Amino acid sequence: MGNPDFAVVSLRPGSKPAPEGVQANVTAPEWLTERGRTAWDRLAPRNVVTESDADEFAAFCESIAEYQEATELLAETGLVILDPMSGAPVPNPITSVRDRADRKIAFWANRFRG
Template sequence: MSSPELSVVSLRPTSAPTAPTTDEARIEPPEWLSEYAKEAWERLAPFYQLSATDVDEFAAYCETLAEFRESSEVISEAGLLIIDPASGMPVPNPIQMVRNNADRKIAFWANRFRR
Protein backbone atom coordinates (compact mmCIF):
# COMPACT_ATOMS: atom_id res chain seq x y z
CA MET A 1 0.00 0.00 0.00
CA SER A 2 1.56 3.26 -1.07
CA SER A 3 0.93 6.58 0.59
CA PRO A 4 -0.72 9.30 -1.47
CA GLU A 5 1.39 12.25 -2.47
CA LEU A 6 0.61 15.42 -0.59
CA SER A 7 1.52 18.86 -1.79
CA VAL A 8 2.25 21.78 0.47
CA VAL A 9 0.35 24.95 -0.27
CA SER A 10 1.74 28.20 1.10
CA LEU A 11 -0.57 31.11 1.82
CA ARG A 12 2.37 33.48 1.95
CA PRO A 13 3.47 35.24 -1.20
CA THR A 14 6.77 34.04 -2.60
CA SER A 15 7.96 37.56 -3.28
CA ALA A 16 7.16 41.00 -1.94
CA PRO A 17 3.91 42.20 -3.45
CA THR A 18 3.83 45.42 -5.35
CA ALA A 19 1.14 48.05 -5.54
CA PRO A 20 -1.38 47.59 -8.35
CA THR A 21 -0.53 49.53 -11.47
CA THR A 22 -4.11 50.17 -12.58
CA ASP A 23 -7.36 51.03 -10.88
CA GLU A 24 -8.85 47.87 -12.38
CA ALA A 25 -6.57 45.77 -10.17
CA ARG A 26 -7.78 47.52 -7.03
CA ILE A 27 -10.07 45.53 -4.73
CA GLU A 28 -12.54 47.78 -2.92
CA PRO A 29 -13.07 47.40 0.83
CA PRO A 30 -16.39 45.93 1.98
CA GLU A 31 -19.03 48.53 2.81
CA TRP A 32 -19.52 47.10 6.31
CA LEU A 33 -16.02 48.04 7.51
CA SER A 34 -15.80 50.56 10.33
CA GLU A 35 -14.21 53.93 9.59
CA TYR A 36 -10.92 53.02 11.28
CA ALA A 37 -10.85 49.71 9.39
CA LYS A 38 -11.45 51.51 6.09
CA GLU A 39 -8.51 53.78 6.89
CA ALA A 40 -6.35 50.73 7.56
CA TRP A 41 -7.52 49.14 4.30
CA GLU A 42 -6.68 52.26 2.29
CA ARG A 43 -3.27 52.49 3.94
CA LEU A 44 -2.29 48.81 3.64
CA ALA A 45 -4.10 47.32 0.63
CA PRO A 46 -1.82 48.92 -1.99
CA PHE A 47 1.07 46.84 -0.62
CA TYR A 48 -0.70 43.52 -1.26
CA GLN A 49 -1.95 41.81 -4.37
CA LEU A 50 -5.38 41.08 -3.00
CA SER A 51 -7.79 38.88 -4.86
CA ALA A 52 -11.53 38.53 -4.39
CA THR A 53 -10.87 35.52 -2.14
CA ASP A 54 -8.72 37.63 0.21
CA VAL A 55 -11.36 40.29 0.90
CA ASP A 56 -12.96 38.81 4.02
CA GLU A 57 -9.67 37.86 5.65
CA PHE A 58 -8.04 41.20 4.87
CA ALA A 59 -11.17 42.96 6.14
CA ALA A 60 -10.90 41.00 9.40
CA TYR A 61 -7.27 42.10 9.68
CA CYS A 62 -8.26 45.74 9.15
CA GLU A 63 -11.11 45.48 11.67
CA THR A 64 -8.69 44.04 14.20
CA LEU A 65 -6.32 46.96 13.65
CA ALA A 66 -9.29 49.30 14.14
CA GLU A 67 -10.28 47.49 17.33
CA PHE A 68 -6.76 47.92 18.71
CA ARG A 69 -6.70 51.60 17.75
CA GLU A 70 -10.11 52.36 19.25
CA SER A 71 -9.40 50.52 22.51
CA SER A 72 -6.03 52.30 22.76
CA GLU A 73 -7.80 55.65 22.37
CA VAL A 74 -10.26 54.76 25.15
CA ILE A 75 -7.40 53.75 27.44
CA SER A 76 -5.54 56.94 26.55
CA GLU A 77 -8.58 59.02 27.56
CA ALA A 78 -9.70 57.04 30.63
CA GLY A 79 -6.36 55.70 31.84
CA LEU A 80 -5.07 52.26 32.71
CA LEU A 81 -6.93 52.40 36.02
CA ILE A 82 -10.51 53.48 36.58
CA ILE A 83 -12.46 53.95 39.78
CA ASP A 84 -14.80 51.09 40.62
CA PRO A 85 -18.15 52.74 41.38
CA ALA A 86 -19.06 50.07 43.95
CA SER A 87 -15.88 50.20 46.02
CA GLY A 88 -14.43 53.59 45.10
CA MET A 89 -11.08 51.85 44.58
CA PRO A 90 -8.92 51.99 41.44
CA VAL A 91 -9.15 48.88 39.25
CA PRO A 92 -7.61 47.97 35.90
CA ASN A 93 -9.55 49.43 32.99
CA PRO A 94 -11.53 46.51 31.51
CA ILE A 95 -10.99 47.81 27.98
CA GLN A 96 -7.41 46.56 28.36
CA MET A 97 -8.78 43.04 27.80
CA VAL A 98 -10.24 44.19 24.48
CA ARG A 99 -6.90 45.69 23.46
CA ASN A 100 -4.98 42.59 24.57
CA ASN A 101 -7.29 40.35 22.53
CA ALA A 102 -6.92 42.66 19.52
CA ASP A 103 -3.14 42.50 19.94
CA ARG A 104 -3.22 38.70 19.72
CA LYS A 105 -5.50 38.80 16.67
CA ILE A 106 -3.19 41.33 14.99
CA ALA A 107 -0.30 38.90 15.42
CA PHE A 108 -2.34 36.16 13.74
CA TRP A 109 -3.51 38.29 10.80
CA ALA A 110 -0.13 39.97 10.35
CA ASN A 111 1.42 36.54 10.02
CA ARG A 112 -1.20 35.61 7.41
CA PHE A 113 -0.45 38.73 5.36
CA ARG A 114 3.29 38.90 6.03
CA ARG A 115 5.13 40.16 2.99
Protein backbone atom coordinates in the same frame (compact mmCIF):
# COMPACT_ATOMS: atom_id res chain seq x y z
CA MET B 1 26.65 32.79 -10.77
CA GLY B 2 22.98 31.85 -10.43
CA ASN B 3 21.40 28.66 -11.65
CA PRO B 4 18.99 29.42 -14.54
CA ASP B 5 16.64 26.66 -13.30
CA PHE B 6 15.77 28.64 -10.17
CA ALA B 7 13.51 31.68 -10.15
CA VAL B 8 14.09 34.64 -7.89
CA VAL B 9 11.47 34.59 -5.14
CA SER B 10 10.72 37.37 -2.68
CA LEU B 11 10.24 36.26 0.91
CA ARG B 12 8.34 39.43 1.81
CA PRO B 13 4.66 38.72 2.54
CA GLY B 14 2.25 40.29 0.10
CA SER B 15 4.87 40.75 -2.59
CA LYS B 16 3.90 37.74 -4.68
CA PRO B 17 1.63 38.26 -7.66
CA ALA B 18 -1.94 37.00 -7.60
CA PRO B 19 -2.43 33.56 -9.13
CA GLU B 20 -3.16 33.63 -12.86
CA GLY B 21 -6.78 34.50 -13.57
CA VAL B 22 -7.43 35.90 -10.06
CA GLN B 23 -8.33 39.56 -9.67
CA ALA B 24 -6.12 41.21 -7.07
CA ASN B 25 -6.70 44.33 -4.98
CA VAL B 26 -10.46 44.18 -4.85
CA THR B 27 -12.52 46.98 -3.32
CA ALA B 28 -13.10 47.14 0.41
CA PRO B 29 -16.34 45.64 1.75
CA GLU B 30 -19.07 48.17 2.52
CA TRP B 31 -19.42 46.93 6.11
CA LEU B 32 -15.99 48.20 7.17
CA THR B 33 -16.03 50.90 9.83
CA GLU B 34 -14.45 54.23 9.02
CA ARG B 35 -11.28 53.27 10.89
CA GLY B 36 -11.25 49.86 9.23
CA ARG B 37 -11.58 51.49 5.82
CA THR B 38 -8.67 53.82 6.63
CA ALA B 39 -6.53 50.79 7.49
CA TRP B 40 -7.66 49.06 4.27
CA ASP B 41 -6.76 52.10 2.16
CA ARG B 42 -3.33 52.28 3.78
CA LEU B 43 -2.48 48.56 3.67
CA ALA B 44 -4.26 47.09 0.62
CA PRO B 45 -1.90 48.65 -1.94
CA ARG B 46 1.01 46.87 -0.22
CA ASN B 47 -0.71 43.46 -0.28
CA VAL B 48 -2.26 41.12 -2.81
CA VAL B 49 -5.92 41.08 -1.77
CA THR B 50 -8.10 38.76 -3.83
CA GLU B 51 -11.86 38.26 -3.82
CA SER B 52 -11.42 35.01 -1.89
CA ASP B 53 -9.53 36.63 1.01
CA ALA B 54 -11.10 40.10 1.05
CA ASP B 55 -13.18 39.34 4.15
CA GLU B 56 -10.13 38.05 6.00
CA PHE B 57 -8.16 41.15 5.04
CA ALA B 58 -11.11 43.26 6.20
CA ALA B 59 -11.00 41.42 9.56
CA PHE B 60 -7.30 42.34 9.79
CA CYS B 61 -8.16 45.99 9.11
CA GLU B 62 -10.98 45.95 11.67
CA SER B 63 -8.60 44.46 14.25
CA ILE B 64 -6.27 47.40 13.69
CA ALA B 65 -9.22 49.79 14.04
CA GLU B 66 -10.29 48.10 17.28
CA TYR B 67 -6.76 48.39 18.67
CA GLN B 68 -6.57 52.07 17.76
CA GLU B 69 -9.93 52.88 19.36
CA ALA B 70 -9.12 50.94 22.54
CA THR B 71 -5.75 52.70 22.80
CA GLU B 72 -7.44 56.10 22.48
CA LEU B 73 -9.99 55.18 25.17
CA LEU B 74 -7.20 54.06 27.49
CA ALA B 75 -5.39 57.35 26.92
CA GLU B 76 -8.56 59.20 27.97
CA THR B 77 -9.52 57.03 30.95
CA GLY B 78 -6.22 55.57 32.16
CA LEU B 79 -5.01 52.03 32.77
CA VAL B 80 -6.55 52.00 36.23
CA ILE B 81 -10.08 53.15 37.03
CA LEU B 82 -12.15 53.28 40.21
CA ASP B 83 -14.66 50.49 40.68
CA PRO B 84 -18.06 52.22 40.85
CA MET B 85 -19.31 49.85 43.59
CA SER B 86 -16.33 49.76 45.94
CA GLY B 87 -14.35 52.81 44.93
CA ALA B 88 -11.23 50.63 44.79
CA PRO B 89 -8.77 51.03 41.91
CA VAL B 90 -9.08 48.24 39.31
CA PRO B 91 -7.53 47.58 35.91
CA ASN B 92 -9.45 49.30 33.14
CA PRO B 93 -11.50 46.63 31.28
CA ILE B 94 -10.61 48.32 27.98
CA THR B 95 -7.13 46.80 28.37
CA SER B 96 -8.76 43.41 27.68
CA VAL B 97 -10.27 44.76 24.48
CA ARG B 98 -6.93 46.17 23.36
CA ASP B 99 -5.09 42.95 24.27
CA ARG B 100 -7.60 40.87 22.28
CA ALA B 101 -7.23 43.21 19.27
CA ASP B 102 -3.43 42.93 19.57
CA ARG B 103 -3.67 39.12 19.36
CA LYS B 104 -5.94 39.36 16.31
CA ILE B 105 -3.54 41.75 14.60
CA ALA B 106 -0.64 39.35 15.25
CA PHE B 107 -2.67 36.48 13.80
CA TRP B 108 -3.65 38.32 10.62
CA ALA B 109 -0.27 40.03 10.21
CA ASN B 110 1.33 36.66 9.55
CA ARG B 111 -0.75 36.53 6.41
CA PHE B 112 -1.19 40.13 5.32
CA ARG B 113 1.59 42.36 6.57
CA GLY B 114 3.10 44.18 3.63
